[in-house]
Amino acid sequence: MEDVRLGHGNVPPKVPPVIASPEEAPTSSGLCHDSFRRSGETIPHGSRRPLLSGFARYALRRLLLIPAQLVFVLLILYLVIDVPISLMQTPPESLAGIDRGFFQMVFNLFTGNWGTASFVRFLNGGGGPNPLEPIPWTWIFAYYIPTSVQLAMFALPIAAALAYPVSLLAGWSRRPGLDTPARVVTLTGALLPVFVVGTLVLNVLFLSYLGYFQDIPSQGLLPADFWFFDRGGYPSWILYGFATQPTGLPLIDAVIHQAWTIAAISLIKTLIQASVVAIAYVAIFFRHARSIARSVREEVYIVGARSRGISERTLLWRHAARAVAPSFLLVFALTIPEYLGVQFAVEVAFVDPGFGYLIFASLTGGVLSPLVSLVFLLAIVVLVWALVVDLIAIRLDPRGVAAR
């Protein structure tokens, strides 16, 4: 009698592959099931189908690792901020209220007590509520994060549009005289402090921008104070501290309220700053990504295709461009902290009320109390962002999961 358990549709199983080591056993990896499924073969008798695929297990493992990493970051922040201040005999007012132990620090963080009101008073230039009154975390989200988000929404695509072809072309080129100049230019770009680049751009643009828009190209992503004063004051949807309603993103809110001139100025300001961010970041990205394009150039299938007469242009833009995409994404995931550093410095150079400006202001003003929350928030963003980009890269790369 035929054993129907052998496979679906009574197809006799094929000869199982030779197993060289226990790690390659079909039962040890969901990938084997995937490969059987894709090739239309039956799953060998006796093997257990895993609950999750290899990719899902990898994603889950990485996701579960994030809380542990965040606890480690909290410990580091406790050691470098809270412990030193708790050792002080008489901490100044700006540092008051944060020497309360690790668990209190975590409790404050998750209950929204992100520092004291002296921090807000400092940023607002004096006045304000009782210095020991906790500041609500919603203020940070309402006032500072939208500006950074709007800038990143433009800077990231511009950076990608620049970094992708530039790195690919420079790595692909076989011209002997191109390599060293490319390295020198990108290293110089990485070494130039971005605030210097931002200041230069600001001053180059100043006169033409003032002449055309009757505005200045800095001081946030909305027109400057005097622009509004010359036109009868602020509209009702712009609140104190340049926070806008309802979304908080200046450009979107201007469009929602059909304030087209404000939207145009906000768009131009964002594009200027995003371009500076992108140029500075491309120099960092290029140093990592160039060698990837170069290694793809030497791949066997590229060499084979070239020998069959396929044009260099087709090889570059149809084959190599796809092949480098996952690796480029991994480089992007690796350099996210550098990207944020660049954006923060540009925010400071252009006086944006953004997250980077907040960190610079609190550090320079000696107000360390909100830094635990701000750096912790930053770590969450970076870790989640890196995970998402990493997973996309692996999903795009057929070798990704297997390689791990």
Place this chain on the structure above:
Amino acid sequence: MTDAPVPRPADVPLAPPQPTLRERWARRPPSPGFLVGAGLLAAYLVAALSALIVFRRSLDQLPRNLAWTPPFNPIGPSAAHPFGIMPGFGVDLFNAIWQATPWDLAIVAGILAIDVFLGFFLGAIAGLDEGGLVDAIVTFVGDSLGSIPTFILAVVAFAGLLTVAPNVVGLPVFVAVFGIILWPTMARTVRERARVIAHQPYIEAARASGASFPRILVRHVMPNSVGPVLSQVPLDVAPIFFVLSAFPWYYNCQLPGGPPTPPYTSPVPYLAPSLPFFSPLPSGSFPEWGYLLGFGTCEGFSFPGGFDYWWMYLFPLLAIVGLGLALGLLCDGVERWRRFDR
């Protein structure tokens, strides 16, 4: 019964002798980039050593000439002052940059030494011990620390230490803190290379012949993992000078509302150089390139027509970029030479 003839030591074919440095040089001369980098670095070293002699009496204090301080007009580059005058400091900029050279070389060398030592060593161990406890710890700590931008973590850590012991914590502690914080990036790239090397047949052969873990690490894995170190070292110069220049720039420029932006008002109220509380520099007149660049950018653009006072930020910037380029060209040249020589 006769034994088989045992070959005499003289009959055993010897391994080909290793080429000497002179032979290697003749076979493959270093690239022009390497020579330029080595020359630049030598010039920096000569400048640093000569500064130790010339400024030996007050190496940590910029000599202030009150005749050059505001409200007098800034003096540009000339035969007497090749790099011009920095009015806020009241110093000749050429002398200031020269005087700062030994300090900056020491800061960069110290930070990079700690960074390379930790990153190279831990990365190589993690790569060779792939999947082991050391690998797990190094990867976890590296990824966690790497989730915070380097300059923020360095400044926050240093500021925290400074609040405990302001009189003790200074430049050496800053160097140590920065070096410790920089290592994850280095370790990550070294680990990837070490992982590949750990699976090479010659490593398996060494393991099979009884070589210990430390011996394989030091004799085989680390020498073959130098490439990522050489490509990462020049990049690690950038965050050092970013921290040393960005915060003095912001602090000196800060007005109600932030750094100065055009149109500028007169008189400008921020021309006296000063340092934020968490600065690693011991005083406001300490010679250091990043401080000169940060203050120079602020002061240069604080006058109406900032581009007319270009020397205040250009020359400190060139000193910083020149050092980074020298290291970059040198490391690239060494890496190419090693690859060819193998």
